[in-house]
Amino acid sequence: MAQEKKLGISVIGLFMGRNMLYVNRHDSFRCTVRTICDTIPERLKQNKDEFKIPFASTNWEDVVDRDDIDIVGIFTPDHLHFPMIKKALEAGKHVICTKPMVISIEEAKETVALVRKYKRKFLVGQTRRYVRHHQEAKDLYDSGKIGKPLFAEANYVHGDIWNVLDRGAWRYEVPQDIIYGGACHPIDHLRWYFGDIDEVFAYGATSPVDLRYPQDKEMNFLISLKFKSGLMARVLLATGIHTPPGGHHTDILPMEGFSVFGTYGNIVNYHAVYREEGRHDAPRQEVNFSRTEAVEDFDGKEYSGHLMSVLKYVMEMEECILQDKQPLINEVEGAKVISACSACWESVKTGKAIKVFNEF
Numbered sequence: 001m002a003q004e005k006k007l008g009i010s011v012i013g014l015f016m017g018r019n020m021l022y023v024n025r026h027d028s029f030r031c032t033v034r035t036i037c038d039t040i041p042e043r044l045k046q047n048k049d050e051f052k053i054p055f056a057s058t059n060w061e062d063v064v065d066r067d068d069i070d071i072v073g074i075f076t077p078d079h080l081h082f083p084m085i086k087k088a089l090e091a092g093k094h095v096i097c098t099k100p101m102v103i104s105i106e107e108a109k110e111t112v113a114l115v116r117k118y119k120r121k122f123l124v125g126q127t128r129r130y131v132r133h134h135q136e137a138k139d140l141y142d143s144g145k146i147g148k149p150l151f152a153e154a155n156y157v158h159g160d161i162w163n164v165l166d167r168g169a170w171r172y173e174v175p176q177d178i179i180y181g182g183a184c185h186p187i188d189h190l191r192w193y194f195g196d197i198d199e200v201f202a203y204g205a206t207s208p209v210d211l212r213y214p215q216d217k218e219m220n221f222l223i224s225l226k227f228k229s230g231l232m233a234r235v236l237l238a239t240g241i242h243t244p245p246g247g248h249h250t251d252i253l254p255m256e257g258f259s260v261f262g263t264y265g266n267i268v269n270y271h272a273v274y275r276e277e278g279r280h281d282a283p284r285q286e287v288n289f290s291r292t293e294a295v296e297d298f299d300g301k302e303y304s305g306h307l308m309s310v311l312k313y314v315m316e317m318e319e320c321i322l323q324d325k326q327p328l329i330n331e332v333e334g335a336k337v338i339s340a341c342s343a344c345w346e347s348v349k350t351g352k353a354i355k356v357f358n359e360f
């Protein structure tokens with residue numbers, strides 16, 4: 001397809017957002033990155049040159065309201081998402097926003113209202129739903145082989161957080177809110193399987209593993225959830241710990257742990273075991289899912305990790321715009337995750353179980 005016919009993309013924030021620039025290395029995309037923004041001039045120039053981006057600016061407002069742009073990709077620190085979402089929608093642009101969509105229930109409600117008002121497509125880049133082994137586990141669950149869920153758990157275990165704090169001072173200066181920024185992953189993962197959450201109960205605790213992070217703000221959380229279906233689940237959200245033995249992608253305590261225990265069998269992180277229809281005399285079936293670091297082929301090139309997930313969700317967004325479909329994680333899905341996070345904070349602060357607002 002000729003370059004001028006492609007949908008134009010602006011990318012704001014070029015660490016996680018740099019992944020989106022790889023779109024320009026694939027002719028199969030019907031969109032192309034035309035403008036980029038970052039407040040670090042050297043990072044901006046390096047990416048502009050490397051990916052041959054036509055226009056770059058250190059001021060994000062310069063790359064939003066432009067005739068050659070259809071989609072704005074937002075990858076700035078969490079607290080900057082909402083003003084950028086608002087401006088992009090007001091300028092008539094579709095939006096891809098990395099997680100967390102926003103950082104309060106008020107911003108979530110306003111985002112939903114803006115998307116409806118301007119009738120744009122909105123996709124939240126919750127990367128887990130685009131990771132192959134999570135997709136394989138979800139397919140197995142959807143096939144019915146695990147049976148009905150009895151209970152579930154999802155974790156976000158990010159040890160050695162100093163590696164991330166070293167990269168961006170905003171994470172301890174603003175600081176990043178660990179429930180919105182971290183719990184959004186396991187909560188979205190659980191919502192993907194089980195739908196709306198009715199109620200949460202959460203404990204939070206501070207941690208001295210990195211003294212740059214405010215010592216009065218919680219980093220580790222245990223969250224209990226009750227879904228509207230009645231299903232119960234739990235979330236371990238640990239960012240104030242050392243990395244468990246073996247690292248982030250072992251069976252010991254994977255960063256993106258997810259388990260569902262069903263009437264016919266269980267999915268536990270990278271593995272599943274079940275018996276046909278749960279019959280006690282049926283042979284045990286075992287399935288091992290590929291791991292996150294596994295390389296995937298994307299249109300003739302091999303990618304893994306966040307880069308692969310970002311390319312998959314850009315392709316989905318392109319399809320949604322051109323075929324008038326809804327993204328898997330649209331503004332309402334995104335808002336319900338934020339709403340559950342907000343209820344978790346209220347529970348930590350009050351010591352009570354809190355109902356989750358889902359009426360978006």
Ligand SMILES: NC(=O)c1ccc[n+]([C@@H]2O[C@H](COP(=O)([O-])OP(=O)(O)OC[C@H]3O[C@@H](n4cnc5c(N)ncnc54)[C@H](O)[C@@H]3O)[C@@H](O)[C@H]2O)c1
Pocket residue numbers: 012013014015016017037038039040043058059060075076077078080098099100125126127167168169170181306
């Ligand atoms: N799994 C995932 O989907 C995933 C993984 C990592 C980060 N994230 C999210 O991506 C976002 C960015 O995280 P990161 O790890 O890349 O952070 P980072 O601090 O490493 O990088 C942020 C970038 O944004 C730039 N920036 C800051 N303020 C800006 C502004 N006003 N205008 C333009 N650019 C600006 C910075 O210069 C930097 O290059 C966060 O919301 C984070 O939660 C998502």
